[in-house]
Amino acid sequence: MASSNSMASLASEICNQISSIFSKPSSHPPVLDILVNEISSAVARNGRVFLYGVGREGLMLKALCMRLFHLGVSAHFVFDMTTPPIHGPQDLLISSAGPGGFSTVDALCSIARSNGARVLLLTAQPDTGSCVKHASVVGHVAAQTMADDESKSSKEKNLRKTSRKLKDPNLARTKQAYRAAPSTGPYIIELIAKGRAAQAGQAERPAEPEERVTYTEAVTMKFGHTYARLKGFGVATKKKIEDLETQLSEMNKYLFAANNQVKELKQHIEDTPSTTKLEKDLEE
Numbered sequence: 001m002a003s004s005n006s007m008a009s010l011a012s013e014i015c016n017q018i019s020s021i022f023s024k025p026s027s028h029p030p031v032l033d034i035l036v037n038e039i040s041s042a043v044a045r046n047g048r049v050f051l052y053g054v055g056r057e058g059l060m061l062k063a064l065c066m067r068l069f070h071l072g073v074s075a076h077f078v079f080d081m082t083t084p085p086i087h088g089p090q091d092l093l094i095s096s097a098g099p100g101g102f103s104t105v106d107a108l109c110s111i112a113r114s115n116g117a118r119v120l121l122l123t124a125q126p127d128t129g130s131c132v133k134h135a136s137v138v139g140h141v142a143a144q145t146m147a148d149d150e151s152k153s154s155k156e157k158n159l160r161k162t163s164r165k166l167k168d169p170n171l172a173r174t175k176q177a178y179r180a181a182p183s184t185g186p187y188i189i190e191l192i193a194k195g196r197a198a199q200a201g202q203a204e205r206p207a208e209p210e211e212r213v214t215y216t217e218a219v220t221m222k223f224g225h226t227y228a229r230l231k232g233f234g235v236a237t238k239k240k241i242e243d244l245e246t247q248l249s250e251m252n253k254y255l256f257a258a259n260n261q262v263k264e265l266k267q268h269i270e271d272t273p274s275t276t277k278l279e280k281d282l283e284e
Contacts, residue, residue, distance in 0.1 A: 024142040028126055031139035038092055038120045038137065043073055047090030050117075052078035052108055057096040057122075064094075078108060091117040098122075098145035100129020109134035 022032060042049050049068055051061040061077065068075035076083040078093075086093060093112040097105045100123055109119045113134050121135035124145045132138055 021141065021143050026140050026142055028138065028140035031122065031141055034120065034137060034139045035094075035122075038094070038118065039068070039073070042090065042092035042118070045090040047088070047092060048074040048076060048084065048086075050076050050078055050083070050086055050091065050093045050112070051095070052093070052105065053096035053122075054102055054104065057098060061094065061096055086112050086115050086117045089116045089118070091115075092120060093117055094120045094122070095131070096122040097129060097131045098124045098141070098143065100125030101131035106131045106134060 022030070039049060049065075051065045052058070053061040065075045065077045091112075093109065095105050095109055109121065109131055112119050113136070118136040119134060120137050120139060121129075121131055122139045122141055123129050123131065124141050124143050126132060126138045126140045
């Protein structure tokens with residue numbers, strides 16, 4: 001009995017939380033009113049209602065699609081085997097993108113608008129979502145999404161980074177010095193060097209001047225390095241060409257000698273009397 005009461009209490013709490021989302025103050029019209037008006041208008045136009053969402057949002061829209069079909073509405077979930085094409089202003093696409101947009105949702109909404117259909121977007125980011133530009137009408141669902149989690153995480157990281165900077169004594173002294181004398185850059189550099197030397201237990205020493213390289217010097221050095229690499233590459237290439245020429249010369253000599261040997265063999269064959277001539281000479 002106690003278990004049954006606890007489950008009932010939990011279910012009631014879940015329903016109250018869902019109801020509170022739709023009762024949150026918003027500068028946009030109530031999303032339930034928009035949803036009912038768009039579906040009833042599509043039915044009055046003798047149009048079809050298409051629904052699409054990803055993840056848990058997709059599961060909820062599949063459930064809504066089934067309810068609409070039970071009510072006699074020509075309702076279809078995108079990517080089902082029996083879903084017809086969207087091809088006119090009488091059709092309505094209801095898509096859901098809580099964080100403001102997904103690649104598939106953006107693409108489908110764009111295609112539906114290009115074919116003349118109306119697009120109702122359900123989202124928690126009605127002003128910054130990537131899919132808002134493709135929607136004919138936007139229904140604001142004031143729920144928490146991954147976009148809020150990412151924004152909160154980014155704010156926490158920035159806050160931690162700022163707190164670490166504020167706790168840094170060297171940075172605090174540097175800021176005070178800069179406020180006192182904002183035009184004395186070398187003084188600030190020397191102050192930072194003194195603070196680091198004091199922390200390390202070393203004797204105080206003035207900051208060494210930073211060596212600067214002009215743009216012309218940097219370009220000259222880079223050109224010199226490039227020229228040296230190209231020169232080395234050219235020398236190596238020239239050596240390879242010389243080696244190949246030497247090998248080619250040796251091969252030409254070998255071919256010339258082989259050609260001479262072939263000529264000598266041909267001459268020897270021509271000078272040698274054939275067997276038929278020898279037989280004739282013997283018979284005579």
